[in-house]
Amino acid sequence: MAIKAEHINYLYGEGTAFEQYALKDVSFEIQDGEFVGLIGHTGSGKSTLIQHLNGLIQASSGKIYYNGEDIYQDGYDKKGLRSKVGLVFQYPEHQLFEVDVFSDVCFGPRNQGLSKEETEARAREALMLVGLEERFWYQSPFELSGGQKRRAAIAGVLAMRPEVLILDEPTAGLDPRGRDEILDEIAALHGEKGMTIVLVSHSMEDIARYADRILVMNRGEKMFDGTPKEVFGHYKELEKIGLAAPQITYVVHQLQEHGIPIKGDITTVEEARDEILRLLGKGSGKAGSRL
Numbered sequence: 001m002a003i004k005a006e007h008i009n010y011l012y013g014e015g016t017a018f019e020q021y022a023l024k025d026v027s028f029e030i031q032d033g034e035f036v037g038l039i040g041h042t043g044s045g046k047s048t049l050i051q052h053l054n055g056l057i058q059a060s061s062g063k064i065y066y067n068g069e070d071i072y073q074d075g076y077d078k079k080g081l082r083s084k085v086g087l088v089f090q091y092p093e094h095q096l097f098e099v100d101v102f103s104d105v106c107f108g109p110r111n112q113g114l115s116k117e118e119t120e121a122r123a124r125e126a127l128m129l130v131g132l133e134e135r136f137w138y139q140s141p142f143e144l145s146g147g148q149k150r151r152a153a154i155a156g157v158l159a160m161r162p163e164v165l166i167l168d169e170p171t172a173g174l175d176p177r178g179r180d181e182i183l184d185e186i187a188a189l190h191g192e193k194g195m196t197i198v199l200v201s202h203s204m205e206d207i208a209r210y211a212d213r214i215l216v217m218n219r220g221e222k223m224f225d226g227t228p229k230e231v232f233g234h235y236k237e238l239e240k241i242g243l244a245a246p247q248i249t250y251v252v253h254q255l256q257e258h259g260i261p262i263k264g265d266i267t268t269v270e271e272a273r274d275e276i277l278r279l280l281g282k283g284s285g286k287a288g289s290r291l
Contacts, residue, residue: 002164002196003030003053003085008062010048022048023059024220035190035197037211039204041242044217046200047090050166053198054085083112086162090169092153096141101132101152104141108160126155130185147178154182164196165189171206183210204246208232208267216243229265248272
């Protein structure tokens with residue numbers, strides 16, 4: 001077990017007339033090697049929640065455990081925790097600050113006490129993993145495009161070799177190609193290295209395509225927790241809180257309303273393709289004639 005949250009509460013303005021819950025009685029576990037999607041409307045508590053997971057914010061009450069250890073216990077190594085649970089912020093400018101990209105990526109491993117040789121080796125490895133071309137390594141990070149900045153920010157976290165990678169809207173503002181490239185690289189880290197991933201996103205299509213499990217936040221509370229098929233099966237409830245299912249889910253339900261016997265729990269275009277081919281393979285039956 002990587003991360004366990006028990007009855008987490010976080011209040012803004014605690015003890016004042018403006019006291020308000022940002023998180024309310026939130027509990028869940030994230031197992032080693034899971035790919036978890038985190039969704040919710042703006043202000044639902046997503047960003048506040050993920051900053052609890054590596055100790056950047058401390059809960060007003062409740063417990064966070066990492067590999068069975070209470071991170072709030074006296075003497076717990078929060079610096080070490082942040083090396084193991086890496087957080088990539090929504091805006092890469094918030095974590096890029098060195099004179100050039102390579103120096104920026106070296107910052108984390110250098111502060112872990114590694115030698116210059118090991119630090120630079122890790123930086124090169126991380127930059128290659130995220131697909132940032134070497135010609136950009138010695139430029140100022142603020143001269144890069146939005147997608148390149150995100151790659152640099154992710155590389156800076158990966159260079160510390162975290163066990164858990166948390167990404168807050170890593171594809172916001174990117175074009176479709178840039179979005180797919182970054183998400184495919186994140187998926188490769190999950191698949192090839194067994195890294196635990198927590199992905200915050202407003203794109204239901206991306207969440208359905210990549211995540212094994214989805215947590216839904218609503219007004220600071222956990223609303224749903226399940227597989228994409230389970231969670232998006234509640235698409236009408238999701239709509240009531242300003243969310244939705246992937247577009248293909250609505251297409252599938254429209255086909256069902258027209259009498260096509262297609263499965264109703266489809267959440268990706270690939271699943272829809274395979275199901276339609278299966279139905280077409282039935283030949284002259286009812287399904288095949290309707291399609």
